[in-house]
Amino acid sequence: MSKFSPGISPELHEYLRAHSTQPDALLRDLAEETARRLPERFEMQIAPEQGTFLTLLTRLLDVRFAVEVGTFTGYSSICIARGLAPGGRLLCCDVSEEFTDVARRFWSKDGLDDRVELRLAPAVETLRALPAEPAIDLSFIDADKTGYVAYWEEIVPRTRQGGVILVDNVFSAGRVLQAEPEDEVVRAIQEFNEHALADSRVELVVLPIADGLTVARKL
Template structure:
């Protein structure tokens, strides 16, 4: 469930290359991906970490503290859709440089539409697990999560609002650069 070290290194490079100072993470788990992002943020940078599970955030908080990035992370303990909607209502559209999503797969499309509004032109939205252990290529795999990821991949490929790339790193990483 945690991103791999090679994916973490790639994300760190990407965030640094973007010269990001504001980022969003949907789905925190142990905080490893948060650390990869937060350590790459520019001076004064902040990562908004969304997770409805206080237990997961407690684990992540200890890891963030050990990594020395606790001061760069703002936690939101509620469903991410609510947090993202609050940001949009507060006039935060176009104010973020990077967003990473590794949460409930059936929610990816909803997160995408909200994040596309929050990310600035040239900013990147990244989705984890878009190869879904190879199941997206298996016509016999018809469970709801696999179908949701297939739908997302097809939608992103055709969406003219972004430049899209799917990297076969780890379990698949979709990169969406907002035009």
Template sequence: MSNTETTHPQHPHRRFAMLSKPDPNWVRSDDFHASFLIPKDDALERSLKYSDENGLPEINVHAGQGKLLHLLARSIGAKRILEVGTLGGYSTIWFARAVPEDGQVITCELKENFAEVARNNFEYAGVANKVKVLVGPAAETLQTLPSDEKFDFAFIDADKASNLTYFLQAKRLVRRGGIIIVDNVIRNGTVANPDIDDENVRGVRNLLAHIKEDKEVDATTIGTVSEKGYDGFLYALYL
């Protein structure tokens, strides 16, 4: 299924790639709730604008999800966070603000030019001291991380075909009682549609099939509708 490209009515410089065009009611609802719960933030807005100006695709999490990730990390007292898929660093900034001053976010990015944009955004946001960007194929990068230096929280938002590979590595690296979140697991309902079998859908299905049999993990998926369309994420607890 091809993506639809659209613009946000409040932020016309932002172009979103998505599986389905969002209902205007979803966008209006996002903006309404954000007006109460997510204050305007120069560093976050600038990170989106700078990423767009440098040609990065608008596939970052939306503000509501960024805030949720931030709150979830804070709620478990996370000091070390692993992120797979940096892009321009928008979600990374949310994470870096969630960890204490002596905390750390390690984020994996395939493309050096994306990593450079992200580093610039981290400097502007004042969180560069908490973030380490590892550049290269994440499947290889993750293998280099020692399993005795545990993370509290992992967020996987990279190529969906490799979801299971990333999840297994995250499980190796996250502490017992830690959280692993995988983004984009609903995909406009295509994951549940037997007539659709592209590599992204297969990547999600393979992950779900594994987790069903994995007795060390308890998980659920949450569907979402937002300015980014109809999608959702997987929330897993490493028992």
């Protein structure tokens, strides 16, 4: 998926990045290693400005329990974990040992081992195993797009009142505007966007950050 918002010129995007808090050396090293080791998958990593937004929002919400669906090499998880309140924890859901091995190394480098828990299993199974009580303060969904509705349906009931759910790639590189897309990923994103909009349990807005970011608040 693209890291750039459709309709924003490259020049304006560079201005946006230049006028946002910059990623530190560890995040830059992680981005560089991901690009070097996984050049065909690098676009799966979130944009730097998304990472900054995740940290800021986590701090603003005083998050004590966060959930991430789709960890990849760990950039977004580091950004969330850094913003957690004292004693807070982040549960990461992924299925790739190869990708998350990189994440584990960088969690350790950043001193986050005591804040981050990784479960290698299908995310729906991990989410269904969580207590039914609404205890999640913040969630970030950025995994296989065909699973978005299922992840949403497990996370929303477990999110506390006032908690926030973030969902990435809701523009699908601008393809959500297609009337009858052949790509199942695009169809899945379209379905999710309509599903979330119709959900009376939340209020939400779609932000033009990178490839589109839904920000939903549990009512």
